[in-house]
Amino acid sequence: MFRLTSVAAVAVLVAGLGVAEAQAPLTASGAWVREPVPGRTVTAGFVVIENPGGADIQVVGASSDVAGTVELHEMVRSGDMMKMAPVKSIVVPAKGKVELRPGGLHLMLFELKKPLKEGDTVTLTLTTDNGATVQASAAVRKFRMQP
Numbered sequence: 001m002f003r004l005t006s007v008a009a010v011a012v013l014v015a016g017l018g019v020a021e022a023q024a025p026l027t028a029s030g031a032w033v034r035e036p037v038p039g040r041t042v043t044a045g046f047v048v049i050e051n052p053g054g055a056d057i058q059v060v061g062a063s064s065d066v067a068g069t070v071e072l073h074e075m076v077r078s079g080d081m082m083k084m085a086p087v088k089s090i091v092v093p094a095k096g097k098v099e100l101r102p103g104g105l106h107l108m109l110f111e112l113k114k115p116l117k118e119g120d121t122v123t124l125t126l127t128t129d130n131g132a133t134v135q136a137s138a139a140v141r142k143f144r145m146q147p
């Protein structure tokens, strides 16, 4: 019994070290994509990215099975208007998270390969600065402004 426990403890320790050495993976949750305006081939995607590791991780790119190109975007103030602009990377802080949401950071999906309707599911893939990828299954939803 003692022996079994020790082996398990060592295995957990080794697995833990392995993850820390290679790279702490990001997790993606709550992903969704806005139903595009009919006839448009561009839309936005949102996801919460968490970094359980002890070092900051940069997301440097994104892709999707339904889009020709995906860019990382932010909203910036221009006079009294909010405009969106591409960003090179999004830093996910160690032991922290970044929330991509309407009005803030988001993914921009261009060259949609098919019309997307509420209820569809698409895949979003994020690429980190060390070449790792994390995938999220994103539900297509209509975006309704809060009253």
Ligand SMILES: [Cu+2]
Residues within 6 Å of the ligand: 044, 073, 074, 084, 085, 106, 107, 108
């Ligand atoms: Cu955008």
